Amino acid sequence: MTIYFYKAWQPYGCFSNFSYHGIKMQDTYWSTVEHYYQAQKFVGTKDAAIIPVIRVAETPEQAAALGRCSDRQVRSDWEKVKTDVMYQAVFAKFIHHKDIQEILCNTGDELLIENSPVDYFWGCGANQTGENQLGKILMRVRTEIFHLMQIDTYRSTSLYS
Secondary structure, three states: OOEEEOOOOOOOHHHOOOOOOOEEEOOEEEOOHHHHHHHHOOOOOOOOOHHHHHHOOOOHHHHHHHHOOOOOOOOOOHHHHHHHHHHHHHHHHHHHOHHHHHHHHOOOOOOEEEOOOOOOOOOOOOOOOOOOHHHHHHHHHHHHHHHHHHHHHHHHHOOOO
16 A cells, blocks of 8 residues: 655644654754755855744745745755755654654655655655655655664564673
8 A cells, every 4th residue: 555645734734844744953953854855955154144034934844945945046966965865854853753753663664755746856646656755755755764663673583782
């Protein structure tokens, strides 16, 4: 069974970058993955002053709007690094929030798809032909958490105990 997610208030909404599950990255707290992701677009640019504004944006929607403003200069390597930036933030979110980590792990090996009708990179798009990069990241994080759980189980039952 495929699991579709999109809005933070819908089933599996904790998979959304707009869900209020804060993360700490480089010793800075971010209210949502979306806040962090949008701010990272401007690291090292002439528009880096927008980063703290994005960080304290009242909602993830406001953070997204600030980060998507076409008048600002996005870092030159953004297309190369954006997927890794997203991965790091999503991993941090699910490592530090055990309640949603359990939800993610309980999806087993099901296909996870961000059911965005407008996003063909992070989601599946209106006609289901998108890349679903967010879904792929979530499945990768799920696999890595399973691996970490196996290591912890091994350590707790081995001679290292």
